[in-house]
Amino acid sequence: MTKEISADQLMQRIAEEYEDLSKQLKVIAKYVEEHRQTLVLERITDIAQACEVQPSAIVRFAQRFGFSGFSDMQTVFRDAFAPAGGNVNNYQKRIRSVIATQDTPLSNTQVTQNFIAACQQGLDELSQALDPAAIDKAVELLVKADNIYVVAVRRMFPIASYISYALQHTAKRVHLVSGLGGMYHDQIRSIRENDLMIAISFQPYGKETRYCARVAGQNKAKQLVITDSQLSPLARNADAVLTVKEGTAFSFRSLTSTISLCQALFIALSYRLELVIEETRDAGAYDD
Structure with a gap:
């Protein structure tokens, strides 16, 4: 390469140019995103087999992003991820x-x-x-938002419910887009330019969440996306993206890392707002 590039910069460029890639190169891009911590240990033939492409396609992928070949691209990931990933x-x-x-x-x-x-x-x-810049950006979006809309479906819905509950302890106006009665359109339509939508979605990326993200974009609202890949369709138009790789056992993915990240965001926001959670005003019991 004629110009040095970090692994993060490479992944950002892949995400930006993902839609312009051929079908084969998109498969390789997803593999690189999902296995970047172990890419330095893999042979080009192993990657080609996993992606169901010829080794020459891996070379074309590397050259597409300015490398002389696969080994040249591998070096970027060796420097950035080998010590922690192994x-x-x-x-x-x-x-x-x-x-x-x-x-x-x-x-x-x-x-x-x-x-x-x-x-x-x-x-x-x-x-x-963890990407410190992405965390800082996420907290800044939360601080500046007039209204916060939170959307997630199916497996991720409990996470959306929790972070909505936590954010209710601040002075922010928080809206959980639950879709109750099929009313996603009605619940998200009032989002505006100074508002923030938190979208939590993992593969295969719920169509309801993608719809809400599209409405938020059309209404010029900010978007904070929590997802499993920078190549997620939700990540492309987001103002901040936080990626999570959940642990898996017995073919079940946990929710531990995602909910921990959401709790950490709330705590960081509370710290910024100098909010003492225990001292938030109690309006009294239901029967008072």
Whole structure:
């Protein structure tokens, strides 16, 4: 390469140019995003097989972003991610290996321990991959918002419900877009330029959340997206993106890392607002 580039800068460029890539290169881009912490350990033939493309396609992908070839691109990820990524990935493999090699059924306690270990692995990876600039931007958006709309569906809905509850402890006007009665349109239509929408969505990215994001964009509202990839369709028009890779066990993804991140955002916002949670005004009981 004629110009040095960091791994974060490369991933940002991939995200910006993702829609212009061919179908094959999009598959490779997603693989790079999902495996960037272990990319330095993989051979080009292994990646090609996982993406169901020829090795030459991997080379074309690297050249598309200004590298001489795959090895040249690999160097970027070696410098940025190899030290932190190796142990996380090995630990994850050990968890899965234990499950796969059991001669007898696991006890309830063993199942619980394995799932907790997967959650711990997800939290470790979240901590290692935190982007300080993205966190700062997210908190700044929360501070400046007149109204905050929170939307998530299905598996992510409990997270939206929690962060809406937490934000109610501030003076912010908070709206949980629940879609009750199919009223997504009615609940999101009043979002405006000085408002903020928090969208929480992971693959396969709920169509309802994408609809709300489109309305927010049309109404010039700010968007804070919590998702699993910079290549998420929600990330492309967001003002701030926070990515989370949840731990997985027994084919179930945990919610631990996502809810921890949301709690941390609320605490950071409270710190900025000098809010003492325990001293927020109580209007009294329902029957007072």
